[in-house]
Structure formats: structure tokens, C-alpha cells
Amino acid sequence: MTLSPSLIRTPSLDAWLKIHSDGRLTVLTGKAELGQKIKTAIAIIAAEELDVDPARITVVTAETGVSPDERYTGGSNSMEESGNAVRQAMAHARRLLFALAARQLGDAVADLIVDDGVISGRANDKRLSYGELMGDRPFDHQITEEIAAKDPAQYRIIGKPVPGTGFEGLVSGSTPFLHDLELPGMIHARAVRPPHYLARLTAVDDAAVRAMPGVIDVIRDGSFLAVAAAREEQAVWAAAKLKSLTQWDMSRRLSADTDIYEQLTSNPRQSLLIINGVPTDDAIPERAAPADATQVMSATYLRPYHMHGSMGPSAAMAWFDDSGHLTVWSHSQGAYPLRRALADVLAMDEAAIKV
Secondary structure, eight states: OOOOOOHHHHBBBTTTTEEOOTTEEEESSOOOOOOHHHHHHHHHHHHHHHHHHHHGGGEEEETTSSOOOOOOOOOOOOOIIIIIIHHHHHHHHHHHHHHHHHHHHTTOGGGGGEEEEEEEESSSSEEEEEHHHHHHOOOOOOOOOOOOOGGGGGGSSSSSOOOOOOHHHHHTSOOOGGGOOOTTTOOEEEEEOSSSOOOEEEEEEEHHHHSTTEEEEEEEEEEEEEESSSSSSHHHHHHHHHTTTTEEEOOOOTTSOHHHHHHHHSSSOOOOOOEEEEEOOOOOOOOOOOTSSSSSOOOOOOOOOOOOOOOOOOOOEEEETSSSSSEEEEOOOOOHHHHHHHHHHHHGGGGGGEE
């Protein structure tokens, strides 16, 4: 196994692990929790590599400026990407912790054993916990090479039942979702969606909507149309009314008389060269058949056209504070890519945006 692309992008060990004085650990991942229970999986991987109880590990998921940048959560790649990155990062942490303990205990590293985050020597009663060794201090260590992780034959946690995290809150209803957030002076908005992707807004009579109770503004930017109101239900009612007052140019659309695959493949495309699992801007080399090839085959594979739609209700919140910083709460599967997109759209410095 080579070094994870996630570690190549974010090599600082402190971006992946924090050890606290009370013996608790914080493990960070750039992947998002979407109900697939990645928090539990990441905690198990870290707990196994460090030999600690998973219950003492808190996993922090995608948050710009806090977690490592692991781009998108998708394609069932979280274990391959973040799981391997966490395992390799914890292996580095384990080696550093053992080296630190060896110096303080006066034992050779090979003579040390660890149980639930407490390191001890084989021949004496001296013991040091991870919390005592680190005590909320940073590792100040860059991960530039892969080191051997724990031998699977020595696993004590992986493969055995481990309670999942977060289920109690889901069952009791105490888990807060984005929809539950509320800030002082918060207003609500609803977008008016076009009839189809290529439809263009030509006219809208918004006078009646602006007069509705609670309506603060009607926003139009090209074919984007939305309404802002003091309360959520007022925004919902106003958006429904506004939709009935719009006129759309429907002349541009996918033609039913033309092959769908021909239409889609003739669209503008962007191709990126993948190096070690990471998209780059490098030129894509021409692919030529080997000189000694006896036969060259070419094939095209098609599958039915499906819409890539949201799998749940969509919501987001944005807050500009008095210092000009923007904080965004989103269920996005890519916190860092979203921050880059927002910086571009709003002509802001990425450092002034937190997602």
C-alpha cells in the first residue's frame, strides 16, 4: 500500500489526530457523515491502530479549516481514501508515542506494550498514558512516508461487534440537523426552480408577491429566482405564488428526435489526468497502441440516462458576521470544494469562508 493521496495533500499528523490530557482522542476526517456511519468506521480503525477503546474517540467530519481536505464523499471511497489515511496517520502516531514513552520509561521500544492507550514496560511497573505523554500538545510531525501499520493478525477490535455512534440521538430525536439551526435575525428563502434545466426566465410579475406578509425581497439574477421572508412558511407560500407568475422560454431542451447519447457526448467536456489517485492539470498523453500489438480493439459502453438528484431534503444556512467572514452550514458532500466554489461566486478570499 502506498501513502494515501489524502495524506499527500494534508501531511500534518496534527490535522488527523489530537490527544487530550484526559485520555480522550479526537480523530479528524475530511469525509462527511451521510448516515453511512463513517464516524463509527473511522473510530474503529483509529482505535485498532492505537490500541484504545473506541468509546474514547471522537470523530470530527468535514469542516474547512478544521478537518483535512479530502475533497468529496462519494463513490463508496471513504474507507479506501480516508480509512487508509487514518490508519497510516495513526501508525505514525503510535511510533512517535512509543518512542516518547521509551525515553521517559527508560525502556527499549521493542520492550513496550500498550493496552487501552496506556504504555508500560514488560519488566517494571512504570506506566504512561497517551494523555500524559501528549497532554493536548501537537505532534509537529509531517507524514512523508508510509510505515508499517499493525499486523491484522494482532487485531483486537476490527472484526468484532462495536456499538455504533449516534444511534441514541437519532432514536430519541435529540440529534440536531441543519434544518434545526436558528440564528438571531435569521430570514428564510426559497428558490423558484425552472421547468427544466435549459429553460430561461423571460418575465415575472412579482408585485403581488412583494406585498405578501413577511416577504422581505424577491431576488432575480438572470434565470435564478428566489424569495426571502421573515418566516419559513411565508417563504414557502411566496415561492409558490411567485412560480405561478413566471414566464419561461422553453425552446431549448433535449430533443426527443435526436439520440440522447449523441447529445450528451457532444457537450463540452473536461478531462483531467489522474496521478496517484489525484486529478491534476497536467497534459493527458496520447494513448497509442504498442508497436508489437497484434490486435487493437475499441468499444463504447452505454447505460440509461439518470438524473443525479438529491437523496434528501436540501437546506443550507449562511451567516456574514461583522468582520466580513462567511460561515456556511451545508449537507454538502464536499466541504472544501464548496468553499472554493463560494469564493469564486462571491469574489471572496477562501480564508474568509468557513463551511
